[in-house]
Amino acid sequence: MTASRVLVLNSGSSSVKYQLLDMADRSRLAAGLVERIGEETSRLVHEPLAGAGGGRREQTGPIADHDAALKAVAAELAADGLGLDSPELAAVGHRVVHGGTRFTRPTVIDDEVLAEIRALVPLAPLHNPANVTGIEVARHLRADIPQVAVFDTAFHSTIPDHAAQYAIDAATAARYSVRRYGFHGTSHAYVSRAAAALLGKAPEEVNVIVLHLGNGASASAVRGGVCVDTSMGLTPLEGLVMGTRSGDLDPAVIFHLARVGGMSVDEIDSLLNKKSGLLGMCGDNDMREVLRRAGEGDEAARTAFATYIHRLKKYIGAYTAVLGRVDAVVFTAGVGENAAPVREAAVAGLEELGLVLDREANAVRSGEARLISPASARVAVAVVPTDEELEIATQAYELVTR
Numbered sequence: 001m002t003a004s005r006v007l008v009l010n011s012g013s014s015s016v017k018y019q020l021l022d023m024a025d026r027s028r029l030a031a032g033l034v035e036r037i038g039e040e041t042s043r044l045v046h047e048p049l050a051g052a053g054g055g056r057r058e059q060t061g062p063i064a065d066h067d068a069a070l071k072a073v074a075a076e077l078a079a080d081g082l083g084l085d086s087p088e089l090a091a092v093g094h095r096v097v098h099g100g101t102r103f104t105r106p107t108v109i110d111d112e113v114l115a116e117i118r119a120l121v122p123l124a125p126l127h128n129p130a131n132v133t134g135i136e137v138a139r140h141l142r143a144d145i146p147q148v149a150v151f152d153t154a155f156h157s158t159i160p161d162h163a164a165q166y167a168i169d170a171a172t173a174a175r176y177s178v179r180r181y182g183f184h185g186t187s188h189a190y191v192s193r194a195a196a197a198l199l200g201k202a203p204e205e206v207n208v209i210v211l212h213l214g215n216g217a218s219a220s221a222v223r224g225g226v227c228v229d230t231s232m233g234l235t236p237l238e239g240l241v242m243g244t245r246s247g248d249l250d251p252a253v254i255f256h257l258a259r260v261g262g263m264s265v266d267e268i269d270s271l272l273n274k275k276s277g278l279l280g281m282c283g284d285n286d287m288r289e290v291l292r293r294a295g296e297g298d299e300a301a302r303t304a305f306a307t308y309i310h311r312l313k314k315y316i317g318a319y320t321a322v323l324g325r326v327d328a329v330v331f332t333a334g335v336g337e338n339a340a341p342v343r344e345a346a347v348a349g350l351e352e353l354g355l356v357l358d359r360e361a362n363a364v365r366s367g368e369a370r371l372i373s374p375a376s377a378r379v380a381v382a383v384v385p386t387d388e389e390l391e392i393a394t395q396a397y398e399l400v401t402r
């Protein structure tokens with residue numbers, strides 16, 4: 001029996017999301033999450049899939065740390081006959097947010113790699129420590145199988161210097177590793193490839209603009225399967241208007257808030273990352289609420305929506321210029337996959353760029369990759385559901401079976 005299962009772990013500061021996949025047929029055996037780790041009210045939701053084990057289970061009660069969380073996950077999997085001690089487990093794939101310039105492809109984790117991921121913590125202080133903890137705990141659990149790091153930044157490592165550099169003093173930038181790295185790379189990689197398949201082409205043959213619109217949001221320009229620009233930068237703060245992040249703004253806003261508003265760096269950091277975007281503008285970060293309120297004529301929600309769409313349009317225009325020829329504009333993630341009004345508003349008035357919507361196709365709700373532009377359109381507009389877990393599992397499995 002060849003081992004074909006991959007456990008995918010996405011460890012956050014107080015949560016662990018996981019999926020167990022069988023790469024023999026790319027099926028999903030189980031999925032779940034542990035949240036509020038370290039609190040009294042931790043919650044574990046576990047769902048066996050593809051007919052495996054029992055039904056969906058939920059438990060609440062204190063789970064002290066990531067070690068206890070992963071042990072609880074292992075117990076749930078074991079109860080479904082999917083124990084992590086199984087010889088069928090080929091690898092654990094870890095989502096790691098920041099790979100800096102050091103990691104440009106999936107990497108089997110050894111002590112040296114782990115130390116290097118730790119060294120990148122200053123670039124991703126919120127994310128990399130949790131990723132490191134997840135790796136340490138999983139290594140402890142199954143020291144005998146490869147643990148693979150799949151980096152959120154890796155797909156963007158091909159962005160040319162002129163798009164990756166900020167126009168600041170070169171020595172300062174080099175000293176502090178200040179450049180644009182981009183994030184959501186696993187999603188942009190998966191979706192750009194799936195979009196090519198939807199067009200019946202190889203990735204090398206098409207130029208694609210991917211709009212990953214979730215609670216976090218980013219755009220990328222992908223030429224022939226190679227990423228050439230993306231909207232997130234040194235951190236995920238740059239670019240599009242997001243659920244709680246501002247996206248692009250004049251850096252002098254920060255000096256102004258510090259000097260005139262008397263705010264500390266940490267307060268401004270929190271303001272721009274957690275209390276801005278849709279939430280900051282109208283009090284809701286969920287696009288469903290924003291749309292509902294805007295539909296009822298709520299002024300703040302309408303302004304937030306209009307700002308969100310305006311920024312999105314600017315990036316579609318910019319990336320059309322970057323790519324020269326665009327074959328498809330692709331919407332993905334929670335908002336992109338589900339919010340037809342966002343898709344409609346984002347491409348409205350862009351006929352000169354070759355973008356036209358088939359309104360009926362756009363209104364259809366579906367979990368499938370699909371075209372939402374007429375067959376005659378110069379540029380295809382598509383919806384492609386993202387699948388970061390499958391992409392992480394695929395990359396990890398390819399690496400360990402090569």
Ligand code: AMP
Nearest residue numbers: 214215216286287288333334335338339
């Ligand atoms: P993600 O980060 O990809 O999980 O996306 C989460 C976001 O998707 C939520 O915050 C919602 O704003 C958005 N979302 C999910 N379903 C819908 C929907 N039916 N219509 C509009 N937005 C949605």
